[in-house]
Amino acid sequence: MIQKGKAWKFGANIDTDLIAPIQALKREKPEEGYVHCLQDVDPDFAKNCRTGDIFVAEENLGIGSSREWAPHYLRLCGIRLLLAKSYARIFYRNCFNLALPALVCAETHRISAGDELEVDPLKGEVRNLTKGESYTCDTVPEHLMRIVADGGLLEHLKKKFKKAS
Amino acid sequence: MGQTISEKILARASGKERVKPGDIVTCKVDMAMMHDSSGPRVAGRRLDEIGVPVWDMDRLVVITDHYVGYDTDESRAIQELCDDWCKSHGVKHYIRQEGICHIVLPQHGHVKPGTFCVGADSHSTTAGAFGAFMVGIGATEMTGVLATGEIWVRVPENVRMEVTGALKPGVAAKDVILKICGDHGIMGFGYQVVEFSGDGVAAMSAQDRMTLTNMAAEIGAKTGIIAPDAKTAALLAEWGVPGVNPDDWQSDPDAGYVKRLTVDGDALAPxxxxxxxxxxxxxxxxxxxxxxxxxxxxxxxxxxxxxxxxxxxxxxxxxxxxxxxxxxxxxxxxxxxxxxxxxxxxxxxxxxxxxxxxxxxxxxxxxxxxxxxxxxxxxxxxxxxxxxxxxxxxxxxxxxxxxxxxxxxxxxxxxxxxxx
Known part of the structure; x- marks a missing residue:
């Protein structure tokens, strides 16, 4: 489950209204709205983000509205893993439910935009290939990584009910 | 050591004698609420994708409040989808365009002290004003609740926030919670329960207290809660839940809090x-x-x-x-x-x-x-x-x-x- 990708770097207090603006999420399909993801912070983010990239922020990532479009849009942009010093709790759970590991890393200030990172979420290790540094993350509760391994909570539930029937 | 009202609720909901902060428990949901934005169009569709029914229709409340009050093709489509889903699934408690979910929910008798509730909206914390433990969750998480009636919870630490004295004329609960947010920050109580108490809270009307727990969401808290009293019981009776005994859901005097903080109600300016x-x-x-x-x-x-x-x-x-x-x-x-x-x-x-x-x-x-x-x-x-x-x-x-x-x-x- 090692994730290798380019870092997108944001600051503190990135809220879910910024990640998923209301004008976008009234669209019927998330696929129609994600291009507006973070438009008021970095208008080029949605366009230039590539599959496998890593979202790096400082404190309080995902504060505000419970809207699941926030991690959903990040996933549609291509983000496959998040690193932040702290998360708002609904957003944190939403990420794992959409198979996006959200790791708590106290050293994200050492990561710059564009750094190549290699992250092992199970071991909680981040290697910054650009800077030749490594950082540690808090370990993730085991049951959350099982949800990620199944491809998200929906797939996890499908599997559970299939087993039961 | 005694337990807080939140710990008592989580212990009951998870079928345990007692719980302590940090425990990861699975709770049975007493009531789940979702609205027209997060509900049928996201959580509902995902439930259909799994192909199982709602676990207990008596415990689900669907309320429309987000895409109402203005008329566009998009808002109409969302309302129609919501109507269709609720009808085809036989939703018992479907409240259309009666106002905002966090107010309509208690006002229609769906919030009871001592219950463990979830809502697919971050301000679901509001119900804590009635001594319920209610948390906001995302849409897929709600799908899990709809399918199983259960959810995992990491038992949070408790903070006791005492409002001392009496608020002056022209000062209200909103000023208290903004002051707390200003002093402690938007994530000041990350993953903690903030239990509001004190003379200042006792003097507030049961309705005004809802503003405190509502904005527990703006201080990073998992939720906010207020032990019920005679005012809570009277408002709940007016709103369709008679016979609440406030004594049933109180924190023990020797309950454990990680912090005890105060807000000086006498000195508070708007x-x-x-x-x-x-x-x-x-x-x-x-x-x-x-x-x-x-x-x-x-x-x-x-x-x-x-x-x-x-x-x-x-x-x-x-x-x-x-x-x-x-x-x-x-x-x-x-x-x-x-x-x-x-x-x-x-x-x-x-x-x-x-x-x-x-x-x-x-x-x-x-x-x-x-x-x-x-x-x-x-x-x-x-x-x-x-x-x-x-x-x-x-x-x-x-x-x-x-x-x-x-x-x-x-x-x-x-x-x-x-x-x-």
């Missing part, structure tokens, strides 16, 4: 939170003379019947400043009707307020109360993040219904104590 975060709170005097294009009373936070009464007290016999629009979207239809019946609404209208349909509206940047580009506004809502209530170039200040009303009259941020 608070205003500057753009673009509720944590930018300061005394109203710090922001005097900021010119306003709009003053808005609305949302689950700031347009309950008692909020409308606060505003009416200020604007009675006065006129809204020219160049400022004063918009009022009562939190629920029943509250609007009560306000109309008792004359509160007329006082607001006579002052120049325009009454809008009940719904989330302006708080989430939808409908007539969406700020125009470049506009500065003040509102009784809960968040003023960049781009939430209008385009990114707008500026929004947060305040109590008293302060919003006073500012509408002055056309700039004003101290309501000068008008009472």
């Amino acid at each position: 608070q205003v939170a500057a753009p673009h975060s509720p944590e930018n709170a300061d005394d109203v005097t710090a922001y005097r003379n900021v010119k306003l294009g709009q003053a808005y009373l609305g949302a689950c936070t700031g347009a309950k019947l008692e909020d409308l009464r606060m505003a009416a007290e200020v604007v009675k016999g006065r006129k809204v400043a020219s160049g400022t629009r004063f918009l009022v979207a009562p939190s629920s239809v029943r509250m609007r009707e009560q306000a109309a019946k008792e004359g509160t609404l007329k006082i607001l209208e006579d002052a120049g307020a325009q009454i809008l349909q009940s719904g989330c509206g302006g708080c989430i940047g939808l409908g007539a109360a969406r700020l125009d580009d470049g506009m500065t506004g003040i509102s009784s809502t809960n968040r003023n993040f960049v781009g939430r209530a209008g385009p990114a170039g707008t500026k929004l200040y947060l305040a109590s219904p008293y302060t919003v009303a006073a500012s509408a009259i002055a056309g700039e941020i004003a101290d309501p104590r000068d008008m009472l």
